[in-house]
Amino acid sequence: MTATVFIDGGAGTTGLEIRERLADRAELTLLSLDDSERKDPEKRRDALNSADFVILCLPDAAARDAIAMVSNPRTRIIDASTAHRIAESWTYGFAELEPGQREAIAGAARVSNPGCYPTGFLALVRPLVRAGLIPHDWPLSVNAISGYSGGGRAMIAAFEDRSDADFTETAFQGYALGLAHKHVPEMQRHARIAHPPIFAPAVARTYRGMIVEVPVPLFALPRRPSLDACATALREAYRDSPLVTVAPAGNEGVVRIEEDAASDRLTLRICGNDETGQARLIATLDNLGKGAAGAAVQNLNIMAGLEETSGLRV
Ligand SMILES: NC(=O)C1=CN([C@@H]2O[C@H](COP(=O)(O)OP(=O)(O)OC[C@H]3O[C@@H](n4cnc5c(N)ncnc54)[C@H](OP(=O)(O)O)[C@@H]3O)[C@@H](O)[C@H]2O)C=CC1
Numbered sequence: 001m002t003a004t005v006f007i008d009g010g011a012g013t014t015g016l017e018i019r020e021r022l023a024d025r026a027e028l029t030l031l032s033l034d035d036s037e038r039k040d041p042e043k044r045r046d047a048l049n050s051a052d053f054v055i056l057c058l059p060d061a062a063a064r065d066a067i068a069m070v071s072n073p074r075t076r077i078i079d080a081s082t083a084h085r086i087a088e089s090w091t092y093g094f095a096e097l098e099p100g101q102r103e104a105i106a107g108a109a110r111v112s113n114p115g116c117y118p119t120g121f122l123a124l125v126r127p128l129v130r131a132g133l134i135p136h137d138w139p140l141s142v143n144a145i146s147g148y149s150g151g152g153r154a155m156i157a158a159f160e161d162r163s164d165a166d167f168t169e170t171a172f173q174g175y176a177l178g179l180a181h182k183h184v185p186e187m188q189r190h191a192r193i194a195h196p197p198i199f200a201p202a203v204a205r206t207y208r209g210m211i212v213e214v215p216v217p218l219f220a221l222p223r224r225p226s227l228d229a230c231a232t233a234l235r236e237a238y239r240d241s242p243l244v245t246v247a248p249a250g251n252e253g254v255v256r257i258e259e260d261a262a263s264d265r266l267t268l269r270i271c272g273n274d275e276t277g278q279a280r281l282i283a284t285l286d287n288l289g290k291g292a293a294g295a296a297v298q299n300l301n302i303m304a305g306l307e308e309t310s311g312l313r314v
């Protein structure tokens, strides 16, 4: 028997990426609404209550509205929006983040898909905090750059469509200058740290891909860990992961935003200078891959008891 899946917001940037990953999956049947129906509340209510699995690819407010429409107790939901990522009653859909998280997702009825930036930040920081190498009350910062598809259809239009009111020819722009980006509470909660990190995101003139970087003065940490000690903690944390990889030690070459673009992989690097005791923790991923659609399909596979990487671009 196949499981049925309804993607609410299936015509959007993330929804279309999920549909691509679910095409040709014999174990799953996709329920679709055509263009004239996809915003019709009654059609959506029917679909939301008939599918075994629902994936919400909607703005936050619409995601909350969709949840309110679900009355079928058997419906299991994955929400790609920010709406439920720090909600107590939701399971955080980052299987690799904590021991036992995969099992928690497998049994959950409500799973929040991680944000794209938090995916990179948490993958780098959480194992080091858990291992006691970074104290939980250390003041962290995170610099990041995303492809413009990270802003969904509106930002894609602003970068591609000359007739768009927000059209820009910029190559690179920093934003969230007031340090109140919506991803900060998610980063703080799931890293289990005492203070919000200083988060400096930017967007570049490239469609997809991300670099997320956490600079750490190792010399100032109470245990003064080496670069190697940090890399060992990350390798240990992700040793069984098919998607999260720790790159070999070394400072050679460059790190490009395209590194893991168009894939569902997440690559972690520990670079820096042991003599000065300074580290650059760097994650590369695709905002639409492990940062959104890839993670949603991974969570769906886990919840449905299917091969975890089926349909993914490993
Ligand atoms: N893009 C990315 O890299 C990532 C996105 N996300 C999250 O995923 C969610 C979707 O984002 P994204 O795909 O980028 O956004 P898009 O704007 O590209 O897509 C959103 C889709 O939702 C539809 N929609 C909006 N309101 C309603 C409604 N009331 N009922 C039915 N459909 C509706 C839109 O239709 P229409 O365009 O016709 O209004 C559109 O098709 C967001 O919460 C986003 O924050 C998470 C991680 C990464």
Ligand SMILES: CC(=O)N[C@@H](CCC(=O)OP(=O)(O)O)C(=O)O
Binding pocket: 080, 081, 082, 114, 115, 116, 117, 146, 147, 148, 149, 150, 151, 155, 182, 183, 201, 202, 203, 287, 291, 292
């Ligand atoms: C480049 C860009 O604008 N990115 C978006 C985040 C994209 C994203 O994935 O946010 P959610 O996962 O929370 O939806 C932003 O900074 O708001």
